[in-house]
Amino acid sequence: SFVLTQPPSVSVAPGKTARITCGGDNIGSNPVHWYQQRPGQAPVVVIHYDRDRPSGIPERFSGSKSGNTATLTISRVEAGDEADFYCQVWDSNTDHPVFGGGTKVTVL
Amino acid sequence: QVHLVESGGGLVKPGGSLRLSCAASGFPFSDSYMSWIRQAPGKGLEWVSYISLSGNVIFYADSVRGRFTISRENAKKSLYLQMNSLRAEDTALYYCAHLTSGVGEGTFDIWGQGTVVTVSS
Numbered sequence: 360s361f362v363l364t365q366p367p368s369v370s371v372a373p374g375k376t377a378r379i380t381c382g383g384d385n386i387g388s389n390p391v392h393w394y395q396q397r398p399g400q401a402p403v404v405v406i407h408y409d410r411d412r413p414s415g416i417p418e419r420f421s422g423s424k425s426g427n428t429a430t431l432t433i434s435r436v437e438a439g440d441e442a443d444f445y446c447q448v449w450d451s452n453t454d455h456p457v458f459g460g461g462t463k464v465t466v467l
Numbered sequence: 468q469v470h471l472v473e474s475g476g477g478l479v480k481p482g483g484s485l486r487l488s489c490a491a492s493g494f495p496f497s498d499s500y501m502s503w504i505r506q507a508p509g510k511g512l513e514w515v516s517y518i519s520l521s522g523n524v525i526f527y528a529d530s531v532r533g534r535f536t537i538s539r540e541n542a543k544k545s546l547y548l549q550m551n552s553l554r555a556e557d558t559a560l561y562y563c564a565h566l567t568s569g570v571g572e573g574t575f576d577i578w579g580q581g582t583v584v585t586v587s588s
Contacts, residue, residue: 360529392574394512401562401578402512413576445512449571454526456502456575461511 361385361450363459370465377433379462381446384427389448391429393422396461397442405444406431433464441466469493469577471563476582483553487582489546489563494577497541500566502575503548505559505584513559516548517566524570531557553586560584 363383371377381391391409394402404413406422409429419434433440446459475487487503502517516527516537525537536549546563561584565577 390572394575396512401580402575403578404574404576407567407574407576408572443511447512447574449573451571454570455528456514456517458512458514 361448361452361455361457363446363448363457365444365446365459365462367460368463368465370467371433371436372467373436373438375436377436377440377464379431379433379444379446379464381429381431381448381459382427383448383457383459385451386424386427386429386448389451391422391424392447393420393429393431394445394447395440395442396445402445436464436466438466440464471565471577471579473561473563473579473582476561476584478585478587479553480588481554481586483586484549484551485553485584487548487550487561487563487584489548489579491544491546491563491565494565496544500569500573501539501546502564502566503537503546504562504564504575504578505557506562506581507556507559510559515561517570518546519570526570550584553584555586558584558586 393406395405396402410422470492503515534552538547560581562581563579564575567573
């Protein structure tokens with residue numbers, strides 16, 4: 360079955376840039392969505408369709424994709440960005456949505 | 468104000484049943500694909516099931532197919548998940564979520580706060 364691979368954790372100093380990758384077969388041909396889940400809260404979409412930001416999401420969040428790897432970039436990281444981040448893609452063979460394993464972003 | 472409110476979670480013994488409900492408000496529920504997504508304690512997100520506008524298209528994750536049944540009542544703006552033959556590995560926080568567009572590309576843009584299901588003897 361379709362698997363999305365994310366690094367378990369990323370640590371970044373305040374004001375620096377965090378990059379979270381999401382790899383998987385066929386990512387290149389399917390839109391990637393990214394969710395932020397702060398502790399004790401429900402997930403929120405921060406990037407959809409590879410690189411688009413929903414309204415209300417700071418410009419510090421950006422998305423990109425190259426080949427079978429998508430990347431969520433958080434610029435000028437703030438303490439409030441500390442959260443778990445998940446990528447999500449649809450498996451076109453099964454019509455099932457698939458989530459990556461999640462990446463915990465720690466602000467040092 | 469857009470809202471999804473789940474209810475019905477609780478403690479149940481292995482092999483038991485539970486029915487979750489999700490009440491929607493603030494958006495056109497009858498025009499929306501809806502889904503259940505769960506999160507085991509300390510783990511990541513796992514999609515469980517989704518249902519189309521009228522309920523004629525339904526998909527399940529392999530881990531729950533044959534045991535869980537998703538349904539909806541558009542007149543009541545409600546989504547349901549009937550869970551039978553529950554196992555310890557079904558223990559999780561269950562979220563109700565709105566899917567922005569049809570199958571194959573949409574995002575889960577509205578989430579409830581979840582309801583906790585614990586399967587234990």
